[in-house]
Amino acid sequence: MKDNKLKKNLSIFNMIALSSGAVIGGWLAEAPYWFKTTGAGAAFIFPILAILLIPVGLAFGELTAMLPFASGVDIWTTNAFDHRMGFGVQWMMFLVQVVEPPLMAFIFGTVINHFIPLSQMQILIIALVIVTIWFIASNYDIKIAGTLSTIFFVVMIAASLIVSFTFLFSGKWSIENINTNGGFFPMGGKGIFIAMAVFSLKYIGFEMAPTLIEETNFPAKDIWKVIASALLIPAVLYFIVVMAIGGMAPWQEISEMTMPEPQLVALHGLPKIIGIVAIISGLLHAFTTLMGFWTSSTRVLYGAAELNQLPKAFSKINKHGQPYISNIVVYVFTILFCFFSGSNWVQYIYAISSIAAGVVYFVSCVNVLVLRKKHPEWKRPFKAPGGVPMMIGGMIISVWLMIGAGLELDKGGYISLLAFVVVGFIVYFINKSYRKSDPNKQPITLTPEDIDKY
Numbered sequence: 001m002k003d004n005k006l007k008k009n010l011s012i013f014n015m016i017a018l019s020s021g022a023v024i025g026g027w028l029a030e031a032p033y034w035f036k037t038t039g040a041g042a043a044f045i046f047p048i049l050a051i052l053l054i055p056v057g058l059a060f061g062e063l064t065a066m067l068p069f070a071s072g073v074d075i076w077t078t079n080a081f082d083h084r085m086g087f088g089v090q091w092m093m094f095l096v097q098v099v100e101p102p103l104m105a106f107i108f109g110t111v112i113n114h115f116i117p118l119s120q121m122q123i124l125i126i127a128l129v130i131v132t133i134w135f136i137a138s139n140y141d142i143k144i145a146g147t148l149s150t151i152f153f154v155v156m157i158a159a160s161l162i163v164s165f166t167f168l169f170s171g172k173w174s175i176e177n178i179n180t181n182g183g184f185f186p187m188g189g190k191g192i193f194i195a196m197a198v199f200s201l202k203y204i205g206f207e208m209a210p211t212l213i214e215e216t217n218f219p220a221k222d223i224w225k226v227i228a229s230a231l232l233i234p235a236v237l238y239f240i241v242v243m244a245i246g247g248m249a250p251w252q253e254i255s256e257m258t259m260p261e262p263q264l265v266a267l268h269g270l271p272k273i274i275g276i277v278a279i280i281s282g283l284l285h286a287f288t289t290l291m292g293f294w295t296s297s298t299r300v301l302y303g304a305a306e307l308n309q310l311p312k313a314f315s316k317i318n319k320h321g322q323p324y325i326s327n328i329v330v331y332v333f334t335i336l337f338c339f340f341s342g343s344n345w346v347q348y349i350y351a352i353s354s355i356a357a358g359v360v361y362f363v364s365c366v367n368v369l370v371l372r373k374k375h376p377e378w379k380r381p382f383k384a385p386g387g388v389p390m391m392i393g394g395m396i397i398s399v400w401l402m403i404g405a406g407l408e409l410d411k412g413g414y415i416s417l418l419a420f421v422v423v424g425f426i427v428y429f430i431n432k433s434y435r436k437s438d439p440n441k442q443p444i445t446l447t448p449e450d451i452d453k454y
Contacts, residue, residue, distance in 0.1 A: 005214075006070065006302075007142055007321035012218045012226065014146035015209060017153035019230035022100075022205035022292030024156070024237060024285055029110040029259055031245060034199070036255035038191035040246030041184035043239050045195050046202065050235035053203055055394030056361045057231055058384035059368045061224030064210040065382040066371075068220035068451060071303030072210035073360055073367075075446050078307065080370040083443040084428070087309045089363045091424035094300045095356040096204055097211075098330060100293035102337040105130040107286040111279055114259050127338050130290070135331040138294055140320045142215055145291045152284040159281035160237060163261055163274055164244035172268040173247040181250040197404020201354050202238065205289070206230035207361075208296035211303065221381030294330060301326040307444045310431060352417050354405035362398035365391040378448050 010018070027034070034042040063076045073093050078086030108130050109123030118126075137144060167173055178184060185192055206227045213220055245254060248264045257263045261278035265271075302323040305314035318324045368384060368391050384390060409417070435441040 005321075006299075006317065006323075008215055008217045009141065009143045009321075010146050010212060010216045012216070012222060014150055015212065015216060015218075015223075015226045016229045016233075017150040017288075018146065018212070018292045018295070019205055019209050019226050020233045021149050021153040021156070021285075021288035022208060022296075023203055023230045023234045024289070027238075027241060027282070027285070029107045029282070031242075031260045032255045032257050034195075034242065035246070035251045035260075037187065037198070038195040039182060039184060039186040039251040040178045040242060041192065042195060042199065043242035043246065044184065045192065045199055046238035046242070047235040049196065049200055049203060050231045052393075052397045053200070053206075053231055053361075054228075055384075055386070055390045056365060056398065057206055057227040058224065058386070059361075059365045059391060059394055060207055060210060061227050061382050062368055062380060062384040063364065063371075064213055064223045065221045066378055066380050066448060067446065068210075068213045068223075069303060069306065069446050070211055070214045070299045071306050071446070072213075072300070073207075073364055074300075074304055074307060074309065076367045076371070077363055078443070078445050079447065080367040080374065083307065083309060083445065085363075086307070087304065087428055088424065089360055090300060090304050090309070091421075091427075092356040092359045093207070093211075094297060095420055096353055096360060097208065097293050097297040097300055098333045099337055099353045100204070101131055101134070101290045101297070101330075101334045102127060104286040104290040104293075105334075105338065107282065110258060111283060114262065114279075124338060128335060131331065131334045131338065134287075134290060134294060135327065135334075138291075138298070138327050139318060139322050139324055142295070142321060145295050149288050149291055152288045156281045156284040156288065157233075157237065159277050159284070160241060163278045163281065164240050166270065166274050167244040167248055167264070170268065170270055172270070173244070175247060177247050177250050181252065186251055194404050194407060197401050197407075198354050200357060200401045200405075203231060203234065204353060204357050205292060207357075208292060211296045211299035214299075219381070224382050294334070297330045297333075298323050298326040301329060307446065308435065308441050309443060310427070311434065312441075352405075352409060352413050355402050355409070355417065358398045358400075358402035358405065361401070362395050365394035365398065 038045065064072070067075050067079065069075050071090070074086045074090035077089045105127035106123060109118060109126035112118060112126060113123060209223050209226045209230070213223060245260050245264065248268065254260050259279070259282070261282070262275035265275035265278065301310060301314045304310040305312055305326075313325045314329070315323060316325050369388060371378070435443075
């Protein structure tokens with residue numbers, strides 16, 4: 001493996017920027033959906049979700065420190081159960097990661113549409129151009145993604161706070177916009193339930209840390225710090241941003257906007273520069289998320305190939321240390337999701353990705369308990385506190401995500417999810433048949449003894 005190895009060029013701050021930046025997606029265009037689902041109460045749901053997801057984050061921290069391989073959930077599940085279940089969970093992990101780039105790419109078209117009216121086809125073309133640009137850039141050194149994400153992360157956090165505090169202290173912000181329009185939760189219990197499920201997508205990103213672990217230059221035992229940051233930093237930012245937006249107009253008006261922040265600036269006659277800052281911040285959020293999830297998606301495929309669960313071609317590295325075949329595959333999937341998303345792209349991708357995430361999170365928590373019993377002798381540089389109850393808590397929130405997201409998915413969404421699962425079965429059985437021709441291509445199970453090889 002040392003001749004076909006990923007480059008260890010990511011510092012812990014690069015990882016925090018990549019993971020947290022990926023979690024902090026593009027609310028520039030997504031905020032209307034938040035308010036349509038549960039009103040300004042989303043400000044409280046996001047921090048609650050971060051707390052509820054802590055058990056899952058701790059599970060990822062323990063498993064990554066013990067088995068620090070790009071294959072992540074695949075190798076954890078393979079060791080806990082078998083390679084078939086490992087591949088199945090890895091395929092769901094791939095879905096979680098690969099649907100985010102098109103989601104973010106559409107935001108660029110939404111921004112242009114704010115200034116110049118565009119058709120759905122034109123917005124689609126812009127999304128395709130954005131993903132093509134990053135496809136080209138993604139074939140170069142990982143330092144590019146690490147450096148850009150770090151710069152963008154700092155700038156977009158600062159810009160988001162500037163816009164939010166401008167709203168809060170503008171004299172236009174009023175709690176009456178919330179209280180006289182159904183309160184914080186105008187949709188009642190149903191809205192809260194659905195939001196608690198599908199809004200979890202706004203925390204998807206912390207689980208990408210394991211997929212990049214082979215490219216980090218700090219101890220794997222510290223990966224929990226990256227995961228904790230990817231939950232807590234966004235929780236605080238989401239609370240501030242939603243509260244700031246929520247008091248500027250009734251939720252009904254916000255839910256009908258395409259980009260609330262710049263539109264609220266225009267509505268209340270605030271300095272235009274604030275609207276521009278909001279747009280720049282939103283685009284940086286979107287591009288950082290696109291970079292992070294794209295990179296993670298390729299590593300999911302690369303990791304499966306490490307275990308001979310996909311053809312070795314997926315693990316081929318170019319001179320810049322990038323898995324270029326996996327990059328091509330992610331590019332193809334991203335284009336397909338761009339076409340399938342249609343006009344209802346935000347709701348569609350939120351739901352389908354949340355279901356897949358629920359599966360990955362649930363199995364990961366189970367893996368912790370199974371491997372503790374099955375391999376108590378394995379070194380655990382970081383061990384999740386809380387014992388069995390903590391992991392059961394993680395399983396419960398995972399099931400909640402799947403149920404709530406399922407309620408939001410329409411017939412077309414279920415067909416797409418089923419199609420993705422069917423493709424996974426086809427890929428698995430094709431590769432299984434391929435392996436029969438060569439005994440050296442049998443599935444590999446990595447253990448802590450293999451750490452130095454990777």
